[in-house]
Amino acid sequence: MLRVEHLTKIYPNGTTALRDVSFEVNDGEFLAVIGLSGSGKSTLLRCINRLIEPTSGRIIWNDLDVTAAPASELRNIRRQIGMIFQQFNLVKRSSVLTNVLAGRLGYNNPSQSLLNYFSPADQKLALENLEQLGLADKAHVRADSLSGGQQQRVGIARALMQDPKLVLADEPVASLDPVLAHSILKYLEQMNKERKITVLCSLHFLDLVHRYATRAIALKEGQLVFQGLPKEIDDAQFKAIYGQEAERVTII
Amino acid sequence: MAFLSFVIPGAGQFYLKERGRGGSILAAALVQFGLISWSLNLKVAQWTVGRLTTSWLWIVVGLFWIWNVYDAYNITQGKSGSGLIGIFLTAFVIYVIAWQVTDIRLDRLVTRFGNALKILNDIIHPDLFARDASGHWIPSENFGYIFGTIQSQPVPDILVRLKLVSAGTLIPGYQAGKIVETIALGLMATLFSTILAVPISFLAARNITARIPGGVVIYYVMRTFLNIVRAIDTLIWGLIVILWVGLGSFAAVIALTIHSIAALGKLFSEEVEHIDAGPIEAVTATGANLFQTIRYAVIPQIVPPFLGYTLLRWDINVRSATIVGMVAGGGIGFFIIESLRLSAYTQYAAALWAIAVVVIIVDYISAKWRESIEAGVVQTSAAKPRPFYTSLRAWFFIVIGVAAFIYCWNLSGIDLKALFEPAPTFWQLIRSFVSFNLDPEVTSAVIAQMMITIFQALLATTLGGLVAIPFSFLAAHNLMGRSRFSLVIYYLIRTLFNIVRSIEAILYVAIFFYWVSFGPFAGMLALSLTTFGLIGKLFSESIENIDSGLLEAITATGATRFQAIVYGVLPQIVPPFVSYSIYQWDINIRMATIVGFAGGGGIGSLLYNNYFPFGEYRSAGTAVALIVIVVAIMDFASSKLREKLI
Incomplete structure (x- = not known):
């Protein structure tokens, strides 16, 4: 269970990215975060694992106060929270396998991992995850030789290595061809259903939200403006979230 | 108004x-x-x-x-x-x-033209080969000094102890020559400076220091330190280092290493600052600690560019190693100073030719390797790569590398103990160096010589650039056509550029002081000659990079080749030419600070002839501080100006 309480983030340049945001996520949910670009979705996701330090407010995850955790405890929390990025954030020059194994770093002895040593169990797990994502034959190629969709699947495999209980997905399909969006989101859905991993996923397209999310929240200029089931987003709600000029678009 | x-x-x-x-x-x-x-x-x-x-x-x-x-x-x-x-x-x-x-005396170019012919004659007759008694051409004694000789020497101790051979047996062995020693100096300096520059560069990168407490202070301290060290030329470091470890190859290695750490540190830290932040974010999010994040998200991104810069630095260090011996001892620079003291110009000429050959080869190898690093090896095969320790080829290179390292280590006379036993004068130097001498006579002399240095660089850039322009057109592939005659001209001029630019300006000073006598004029001419080679290459490459469409369109209108150049080429090359000239002026100011060491006037002569030999370290400190200020300003101004132009 994740509780976000009165979360506010003001950047040093004065921009208020989040303004008193509070909501809860139950275990096993697939929560979609919607809103325009710049509405604070990325900031919200990054505040949850403190890649960005919140200005005020609290984040409670399984009764642990993330916002107050000291560095070593924070790393312990982080390793249980996987993250998937819009730009995939793979190390382009490293092999796919190394990128996937990097997901295991939080569990490993730092001095061993500095020498690029991963236990046989880790290696086996990495190959299994890659196989599940249909990338078994790509383990030893360089990450930048893969297509965008394949790179995002490597990103998912890296998150799975953490054996996460929660996955934060920041616009996981925004950099991909629309036709690939479903294939990536299906993997997230599978994770959510089979492994009981809670998913927090920011999305652009409303029909993807309808199709995959069990619940949705919406941000507008850093404030929470909607909380409820995807099907509750009617035309009035839609205009309230996206502004009067917005039009609904569908992909495939 | x-x-x-x-x-x-x-x-x-x-x-x-x-x-x-x-x-x-x-x-x-x-x-x-x-x-x-x-x-x-x-x-x-x-x-x-x-x-x-x-x-x-x-x-x-x-x-x-x-x-x-x-x-x-x-x-x-x-x-x-x-x-x-x-x-x-x-x-x-x-x-x-x-x-x-700068005391330009054009009349001397004419009245003393006889001297020019004499030294030119010596240069095209380097002391490398001689006829033996029976009239055959054989390598001269001087050839041996430069390239090395095969001499009988006692077998290594270890073979005697293993009882493989009896004690006192002589075997033919290679006695390294001065140019080989120079290569070794360059290699060792590159190795040491790379190792030391890596940690420094992390502390001078904004994105890394932002993650550690007090990082902003560390960042500014490191950046200032790098800029100061970098502004002081290797040869000036040489003057300082000989008071630390004494004259010799080791001093040369240290001087090269110090300057090189700063130059590499700056390039490395900029590379660290420009890495993709995405992977760092991703690895941090997995719960990795700072060191793990650096190992998995930063290092894979920076190894290739670091290797590229190291190779570039190797090239530059070999060039610098050819002259650092002039003050620090060791290498071919020391040999050249000795030859000049004896007025042995044919020996000097032999050294110049040897340097040209070695530098051209190193330049070529370094450029090729950098190209292949830039291209990268994209491994697309599905097979698991074999670990390197099972590859015979890898072991072959490891063994060769280790052997070369040991050989170079011995050749460059590295003596780590000497580092901890500096001469008492060294501490005196350090103390005096930072308590600047601001007496009016010293400051006015320092400023006057600094102005001469700046003007030398300006005139040399102008002269070298103007002479290089017509040549650069002849050395541009796209303008020269495909006839056999034009190809011959193309290769001749390219070779001329390559030979001329492979030799540091300070080494040319001897030619010009023989011609027009000592002073800033000789230094200016020496700088112009190197400028000609360096800028000629840059100019001709920028001509080759022009958009050929425009040239084609103008030729299609029935214009002559000359008209096509005036209307199709000139408008495109003016901005890069101006930009390269500013860049060259920047480089020339750095080089001009040391031409005085060889009699070329400017602030270098003040340091080398007036301050260091007489222990006037406080005045030397003033001069070096001014050099640092001027070089830093020029560096900043030239990069800003060039940004505007392009």
């Missing part, structure tokens, strides 16, 4: 919202005013009117003033004239002063 400009040059333009123009005019007026007032004492451009002695350049300043008022008036009338007249007048003042201060 014209009146405003009459009172303060540029003020009218500034008031009329032509901010940049007004500022430039004011700056130009200040430069003219300052330079002329400064040069009055040096009897530059003297003009006696009755009892008053002044500079006739004030007339030019008057013209500039009138032009500036007229220009302001023009703007009020809605016309905007070209600034060319103002630029021309300012440049005129600067060049007249530069010409006289």
